[in-house]
Amino acid sequence: MAASSSFMKLLLLLPNILLLCSLVSFVSFAHSHPLKICNFDQIYQLGDSISDTGNLIREFPIGSSTSFARLPYGETFFKNATGRCSNGLLMIDYIALDAGLPFLPAYKDRDADFKHGVNFAVAGSTALPSHVLAAKHILSPVTTSSLTIQLGWMSTHFNSICLHHRECAEKLQTALFMVGEIGGNDYNYAIFQGKTMDELQSMVPEVVHAIINAVRRVISFGATRVVVPGNFPIGCLPIYKTAFHTNKSAAYDENRCLKQLNDFAMYHNEQLQQAIEKLQQEHPNAIVVYADYYNAYQHLLHFAKSHGFDTERACCGSGGKYSFNMTRMCGAPGVGVCADPGRFLSWDGVHLTQEGYKIMAGWLVHDIFTNLHCHF
Ligand SMILES: *[C@@H]1O[C@H](CO)[C@@H](O)[C@H](O)[C@H]1NC(C)=O
Numbered sequence: 001m002a003a004s005s006s007f008m009k010l011l012l013l014l015p016n017i018l019l020l021c022s023l024v025s026f027v028s029f030a031h032s033h034p035l036k037i038c039n040f041d042q043i044y045q046l047g048d049s050i051s052d053t054g055n056l057i058r059e060f061p062i063g064s065s066t067s068f069a070r071l072p073y074g075e076t077f078f079k080n081a082t083g084r085c086s087n088g089l090l091m092i093d094y095i096a097l098d099a100g101l102p103f104l105p106a107y108k109d110r111d112a113d114f115k116h117g118v119n120f121a122v123a124g125s126t127a128l129p130s131h132v133l134a135a136k137h138i139l140s141p142v143t144t145s146s147l148t149i150q151l152g153w154m155s156t157h158f159n160s161i162c163l164h165h166r167e168c169a170e171k172l173q174t175a176l177f178m179v180g181e182i183g184g185n186d187y188n189y190a191i192f193q194g195k196t197m198d199e200l201q202s203m204v205p206e207v208v209h210a211i212i213n214a215v216r217r218v219i220s221f222g223a224t225r226v227v228v229p230g231n232f233p234i235g236c237l238p239i240y241k242t243a244f245h246t247n248k249s250a251a252y253d254e255n256r257c258l259k260q261l262n263d264f265a266m267y268h269n270e271q272l273q274q275a276i277e278k279l280q281q282e283h284p285n286a287i288v289v290y291a292d293y294y295n296a297y298q299h300l301l302h303f304a305k306s307h308g309f310d311t312e313r314a315c316c317g318s319g320g321k322y323s324f325n326m327t328r329m330c331g332a333p334g335v336g337v338c339a340d341p342g343r344f345l346s347w348d349g350v351h352l353t354q355e356g357y358k359i360m361a362g363w364l365v366h367d368i369f370t371n372l373h374c375h376f
């Protein structure tokens, strides 16, 4: 709403009343595709499975053998697996659509056209380098392509498309950069490998620092618009609700999410937002915007509950209260898939369905848009 009101102010400055008719139709169009106004011509994404559009499945040796490389992943939109960890589109796909750009090609897809941007995100990746996690006895089980590695690919890519820094900076003025979501896996691996909540808490400054350093690096490449997402309310996800199930009703909030885990996600998000504000002061010429996944998910839950969604169970999974079993996950032999993924929030107990991502992205785009100050 704030987005359209600031745009209305802009319109009021325009003197030619005869233009009004065509502008009114433009406003309603802009309202449904707010990012169009930004005129982004490229999007660059760093991150993990929330935004990977095909990198992990192209990684040697285990990528092609992960379940993300096979149906039922991708069954709804592409009718084939693309490496997206969902039944269909991800939030970054909806963001690209909203900006009027093609879906982001995976960096590892060497046949792809990178004219409108590149997706460096790798499912399973972490904010901290895997050797830093290993020193804390935390194993990165699927990939070592952490944020630092992805930034290296980004640097290589920019060196291949521009001759020198000035040319790159000029080219990237009209690009949108997404740094994350990333960091969620650092905590996921820690907790599922036996770390305590206190130990997780003590990792937050380091994880936030790694994310902020990545933002600094993309600004040094020439980025002027950077979006930095926070973490999901992880206590709402079937994987966590299964692992930390308790009969104590006081452990759950009004949405049946585990409070302690959601509080932890909020703690990370608060640290991240403070760090973004500080960074923003250091770099007045770039705009760094926090993307509030936590509240986007709360909006999604609210919407889902009033529209008859299943907010508890995974669509693809097996057994238990939440249709989730770590040893028999989506894609494993004999694991069932729901008939109507459009009525589920969780696709596989960890990642959302296309429908879930679509609703979250719709909320986020409006929220982010105002803060991006797109009056170039
Ligand atoms: C499905 O995707 C795989 C890669 O994940 C590709 O090799 C295959 O050709 C695709 N099949 C169809 C019918 O598009």
Ligand SMILES: *[C@@H]1O[C@H](CO)[C@@H](O)[C@H](O)[C@H]1NC(C)=O
Pocket: 245, 246, 247
């Ligand atoms: C919760 O209650 C059910 C039934 O009352 C019981 O079977 C189960 O063991 C309890 N679980 C825990 C974690 O206490």
Ligand SMILES: *[C@@H]1O[C@H](CO)[C@@H](O)[C@H](O)[C@H]1NC(C)=O
Pocket: 319, 320, 325, 326, 327, 328
């Ligand atoms: C998960 O699956 C394994 C293997 O099929 C089974 O032994 C176990 O009981 C299941 N756990 C739950 C909580 O259903």
